[in-house]
Amino acid sequence: MPLFQPVKESEVTRAIVSSFLHQVEEYAESDVIIVGAGPSGLVAGRELARAGLKTLIIERNNYLGGGFWSGGYFMNKVTLRAPAQEFLDELGVPCSPAGQGLYVADAPHACSRLIAAACDAGVKVFNLTIVEDIVIHQDNRIAGVVVNWSPIIHLPKEVSALDPIPLETKVVIDATGHDASVAKKLVQRGMLQMTGEGALWIDKSEEAVVERTSEVYPGLIVTGMAVASVFGLPRMGPTFGGMLFSGKRAAEVARKIVTKR
Numbered sequence: 699m700p701l702f703q704p705v706k707e708s709e710v711t712r713a714i715v716s717s718f719l720h721q722v723e724e725y726a727e728s729d730v731i732i733v734g735a736g737p738s739g740l741v742a743g744r745e746l747a748r749a750g751l752k753t754l755i756i757e758r759n760n761y762l763g764g765g766f767w768s769g770g771y772f773m774n775k776v777t778l779r780a781p782a783q784e785f786l787d788e789l790g791v792p793c794s795p796a797g798q799g800l801y802v803a804d805a806p807h808a809c810s811r812l813i814a815a816a817c818d819a820g821v822k823v824f825n826l827t828i829v830e831d832i833v834i835h836q837d838n839r840i841a842g843v844v845v846n847w848s849p850i851i852h853l854p855k856e857v858s859a860l861d862p863i864p865l866e867t868k869v870v871i872d873a874t875g876h877d878a879s880v881a882k883k884l885v886q887r888g889m890l891q892m893t894g895e896g897a898l899w900i901d902k903s904e905e906a907v908v909e910r911t912s913e914v915y916p917g918l919i920v921t922g923m924a925v926a927s928v929f930g931l932p933r934m935g936p937t938f939g940g941m942l943f944s945g946k947r948a949a950e951v952a953r954k955i956v957t958k959r
């Protein structure tokens with residue numbers, strides 16, 4: 699008696715293709731698109747999906763998690779300042795005290811649990827997908843993003859003449875980290891000013907990033923390190939509480955916008 703059910707190879711291929719194409723068809727329109735699956739994007743996604751919003755995360759890498767897989771340098775421990783350890787408590791990730799109000803946790807454990815929590819909440823993901831541009835209609839608000847298969851950017855032009863496809867949404871969250879690559883599309887067109895992040899100052903930075911997490915252009919919210927890049931705030935180096943709280947704040951802002959539309 700074989701362990702597995704018999705299967706035709708063609709059935710395996712059809713299952714993948716039809717399931718993926720169904721997802722593309724369904725998510726050609728959504729409530730919120732989050733660009734970037736780092737800590738801020740994942741927290742925002744989880745919150746929004748939990749609130750019942752149709753939420754899509756687009757990530758250019760094959761893997762999700764962004765910079766949350768390591769704390770700093772090559773070391774896979776993340777630090778969080780109180781009360782940010784409560785995020786990890788809720789996800790069931792052990793956190794050890796490491797000084798007054800400072801906690802340390804295993805990055806692979808924290809990152810994998812956060813990814814799972816976003817997926818469990820109902821977030822859908824297009825990975826290996828790069829956001830190349832934005833969609834703007836005559837009302838001057840962002841109405842979607844333009845995506846392509848991410849390896850395309852590494853191919854020579856003569857091989858890579860491949861047009862992207864647009865995806866419509868009510869709100870876009872730029873969670874692309876230091877690059878702030880969605881906001882940059884507005885900067886390139888003279889529609890937004892971006893200062894570039896400041897030098898490292900942990901105490902000042904985390905608070906400021908959470909506070910400035912906001913809608914920077916109609917239909918576009920920035921979260922995480924993208925906030926520091928847009929507003930010229932100091933960076934915080936290897937500590938992550940500001941990213942988690944910023945993701946939560948971005949979700950609150952997005953919910954209000956979606957409700958109004």
Ligand code: 48H
Pocket residue numbers: 733734735736737738739756757758759762763764765766827828829830873874875876877879880898921922923924933934935936937938941
């Ligand atoms: C699709 C894209 C695109 C694109 C980028 O860098 P991240 O981890 O982002 P945050 O802001 O959630 O967290 C920042 C944190 O990791 C960090 O770097 C800190 C705290 N630094 C402090 C310091 O001082 O250095 O994740 C961003 C994600 C990545 O996975 C990118 O691959 C992805 O966005 N991404 N995905 N289309 N155009 N651009």
